[in-house]
Amino acid sequence: MSSLLETKIAARQHALREQGLLRQRKVLSVEHALNTNASTSSPRFVFEGRAYVNFSSNDYLGLSRAPELVEALHLGAQTYGVGSGASPLVTGYSDAHLALERELCDLTGHEAALLFCSGFSANTALMKTLFDQHDIVVADKLVHASIIDGLQDSGAQLKRFLHNSLESAERLLARHQTSALITESVFSMDGDCAPISELSALCRQHHTWLIVDDAHGFAVLDGYNNADAAKLIDVQVVTFGKALGCQGAAVLGSQALIDFLVSNAREYIYSTALSPANAALALAATQYSTAHPELQQKLLENIALFKQLCREANVPLLGSDTAIQPLIIGDARQTLQVAEELRAAGIWVGAIRPPTVPVGSARLRITLTAAHAAEDIMACVAQLTQVLSRVVVPLVTERQAADDHR
Ligand SMILES: Cc1ncc(COP(=O)(O)O)c(C=O)c1O
Structure with a gap:
């Protein structure tokens, strides 16, 4: 027979899994040993043998590897x-x-x-x-x-x-x-x-x-x-x-x-x-x-580039001027799916779901740093544009179709 706590843990985990809210850790490793250029190259890490550009860290000035x-x-x-x-x-x-x-x-x-x-x-x-x-x-x-x-x-x-x-x-x-x-x-x-x-x-x-x-x-x-x-x-x-x-x-x-x-x-x-x-x-x-005020300047340039590319591609951002650029998707599962599709293209962004944010406002939390290279920001927005049109629109349409049948 299971103990009270075992039963409680299993039930709560099951409920979270059902709602698409289960949280799991991912084991990341470094792409290469720290070297003298590390602070100026785009932030990357390796997960399950594949390299990703990191658009989800708070290392805004790229100092963690200086x-x-x-x-x-x-x-x-x-x-x-x-x-x-x-x-x-x-x-x-x-x-x-x-x-x-x-x-x-x-x-x-x-x-x-x-x-x-x-x-x-x-x-x-x-x-x-x-x-x-x-x-x-x-x-x-x-x-x-x-x-x-x-x-x-x-x-x-x-x-x-x-x-x-x-x-x-x-x-x-x-x-x-x-x-x-x-x-x-x-x-x-x-x-x-x-x-x-x-x-x-x-x-x-x-x-x-x-x-x-x-x-x-x-x-x-x-x-x-x-x-x-x-x-x-x-x-x-x-x-x-x-x-x-x-x-x-x-x-x-x-x-x-x-x-x-x-x-x-x-x-x-x-x-x-x-x-x-x-x-x-x-x-x-x-x-x-x-x-090194030039790092703050570089961060501002990267934020401006990201926002401009999103504007041109009609990617609807929240309007933030800081390194934290949220893109509200709404549904938690759909947000995870978009993040996963981006990962398939080598781009890692945070998928933020309730209870961290209010129900119905699950989002991608894309963070820019001074260490990002312009090419990586361009690749990020290009992939984002493609994934949003491929994943979000069809899913929204599916949901609307289901609503229409009720
Ligand atoms: C607004 C805010 N305050 C405090 C903290 C906690 O800081 P730390 O990560 O050093 O524990 C965080 C971290 O997520 C945060 O976002």
């Missing part, structure tokens, strides 16, 4: 060893961590910073520690799962405003005595940007903190990754696993906030510190991205 950063990690490991060996309040906090925190503060104008091993734990720690059942928190409808999980754990009352709607946010702020308003700089699944200056003015007016998850904006988005950020944003969460190409995250804010988190954030206190080698790497990546 030889200088490979060297920085190597040097960090030689200097500090490969692990921190303890939680930060025991013996896991070093001068490598402090140097990174200081660099991030210099860059953004915030007083203090606290490092975490991931953006997910930075967000949950921040929410769980800062808020309790006495707080009312207002958040954009599309904020990341880590924020929602942290808020749920905190016991705070959560009010959601319509995505990027100042009117909707203002209505909530006027109605409730709110502790904080939370949004993202660049939304991870839609690629659009929050109106940070306007939200900041609104928060000032209502004496409410503005908290911004800057995971997809940091190091790529102009505007508040500079010394003015702290003037607009009370708490900024930056991650190192996206545009910086490495791993980890930081919460940036006032000294009082960071001291409070050091004393109270369980994810920080009871977890092995980010390795000093990774802190040294993130510092090198931060400095590298600042010293």
Whole structure:
């Protein structure tokens, strides 16, 4: 006889499979050993013996393979060893961590910073520690799962405003005595940007903190990754696993906030510190991205090329100006089929399905990076155009035909 949990697991997996929502990992490997040209050639990987151009990574500046950063990690490991060996309040906090925190503060104008091993734990720690059942928190409808999980754990009352709607946010702020308003700089699944200056003015007016998850904006988005950020944003969460190409995250804010988190954030206190080698790497990546503005320029050119080719081919994008370019297909199974057809042509794009995005808005999430070559972007759009006409139109027609028969 099966145990209760075996039965539950089997039933849930079966339901997900039926809905086309089962998630599975794919084992990828590198096409060739890292070499000095690796950061300038299109991002590729090998899956089951075949090479693919990667249009689904958040390595927006192509830094994950930059030889200088490979060297920085190597040097960090030689200097500090490969692990921190303890939680930060025991013996896991070093001068490598402090140097990174200081660099991030210099860059953004915030007083203090606290490092975490991931953006997910930075967000949950921040929410769980800062808020309790006495707080009312207002958040954009599309904020990341880590924020929602942290808020749920905190016991705070959560009010959601319509995505990027100042009117909707203002209505909530006027109605409730709110502790904080939370949004993202660049939304991870839609690629659009929050109106940070306007939200900041609104928060000032209502004496409410503005908290911004800057995971997809940091190091790529102009505007508040500079010394003015702290003037607009009370708490900024930056991650190192996206545009910086490495791993980890930081919460940036006032000294009082960071001291409070050091004393109270369980994810920080009871977890092995980010390795000093990774802190040294993130510092090198931060400095590298600042010293190489041409990478941001190249990314902008690649985004513009992709959008122009899609416009010419009538591929209906969502209208994002960032590296994240969603193409809504709607149906989860159809989205998977389009992604699979693209893979058959050597192009790998993300197929994003509920619950990551709302039901009925399954989409391809195509991401551009500074490392993509123009030919690969052209090939991507050409294949996309063909696949959409071959797969989506016939399937839609089939569905309509079925509807007509009812
Ligand atoms: C908006 C946003 N915030 C936070 C995170 C979590 O960051 P990390 O990948 O470093 O855990 C992600 C990653 O998917 C994200 O998209």
